[in-house]
Amino acid sequence: MWFPFENIRNFILSVRIGKTGRDIIRTMITLHDLFIGNFPVSQNFGENYETYKWIKDYLGNPILGHNGVDFGYNGQSPILLNPFPKTSEVVCSFTGWDKDGYGWWLRLWDKTQSCVILYAHAQEINIKAGETIRFQQQVAIGDSTGWSTGPHLHCGFYIVDAQGNKLNRDNGYDGYLNVMNKKNVTWNLLNPTKPSDATPIVDCDPQWRIDRDKNWDLYLAEKEKVTLLQASEAKLSSALEQERASVALAKQECQTLKQRVLDFANNL
Ligand SMILES: [Zn+2]
Numbered sequence: 001m002w003f004p005f006e007n008i009r010n011f012i013l014s015v016r017i018g019k020t021g022r023d024i025i026r027t028m029i030t031l032h033d034l035f036i037g038n039f040p041v042s043q044n045f046g047e048n049y050e051t052y053k054w055i056k057d058y059l060g061n062p063i064l065g066h067n068g069v070d071f072g073y074n075g076q077s078p079i080l081l082n083p084f085p086k087t088s089e090v091v092c093s094f095t096g097w098d099k100d101g102y103g104w105w106l107r108l109w110d111k112t113q114s115c116v117i118l119y120a121h122a123q124e125i126n127i128k129a130g131e132t133i134r135f136q137q138q139v140a141i142g143d144s145t146g147w148s149t150g151p152h153l154h155c156g157f158y159i160v161d162a163q164g165n166k167l168n169r170d171n172g173y174d175g176y177l178n179v180m181n182k183k184n185v186t187w188n189l190l191n192p193t194k195p196s197d198a199t200p201i202v203d204c205d206p207q208w209r210i211d212r213d214k215n216w217d218l219y220l221a222e223k224e225k226v227t228l229l230q231a232s233e234a235k236l237s238s239a240l241e242q243e244r245a246s247v248a249l250a251k252q253e254c255q256t257l258k259q260r261v262l263d264f265a266n267n268l
Contacts, residue, residue: 027159027187029113030085032136034071034155035078042072042152045178057174067176068118073142073151080119080140080153081132085188088112090133093164095125097220100227101153103145108133109164116164117179118156121148136190181211 046065053062055255063223084090093116106127109116127133144151157179159167164249166175177184 027113028186029110029115029159029184030188031083031117032085032188033081033190034083034117034119035080035142035153036191037069037078039073039076039078039153041069041152041180042154043070045176045180046173057172058169064172065173066121066128067173068154068156069179071155073144073153076142077123077151078142078153079138080122080142082108082135082137082139083117084108084110084113084135086135086222088135092127092129092131092133092139095127098146101147103143103148104140106139106140107147108139109160111164114161115157115159116166118154120156121152121184123147140179157185164264 038086040144043066045068047064049062052066054064057063057068082090091109091111092106093109095105096102097104102118102148104122105118106122106125107116107118118141119140119142121142121144122140123145125140127137127139133139142151148154157177158175159177161167168177169175171177222232
């Protein structure tokens, strides 16, 4: 007899969602392009429970699956954009580095629509926390940093209150919502291009990750050195500036003294 283990698990999970949370939000959010180009979804929201069950929600319960939507870059490194509408007031609420998770990642907070978009696994971030972000402004360049098996954008999405606190935290995904759910989001794409028909890269040689991480460590160490050097260079140049000023002052005093000696000699 066929025994539906998978169905039983889904049933239990759905009861949990039904009891404690909701995935459909009251307000409809409008979003524009996330990136320049057109990249296919390589992992849907809610997939792969086994892979993500180690991630816990605020109550300590394992999340019910992938808590974002992944778009596979097919080997490219696209420019990532602010996707919120022209009418929205948008600020960058976080940027950071997380070697074993999101890699280089950032959060954009749309204060007008009361929601947040999270981009992960970037190569570089072009904005700073606290900065106001323009419509469709470039915010980062995509890559495969952090816990990632290939170049892709992990896009997280959630609704917030007026202070920016995440809502719906009991929905089984700690508040994260499916950005591809048409009941939550209206997509208004500005640069619709032909969808890429290449298969997204979702897995790769594990050695590649190890090599990449090594290089990232080296890169970060070098970056740290450069920052320190720049700081000491700045200190040195300000010290040099001070020395120059005191030399100029001494020269002037010397000049004054010389003049006084000359005046004295003339009056003899
Ligand atoms: Zn993801």
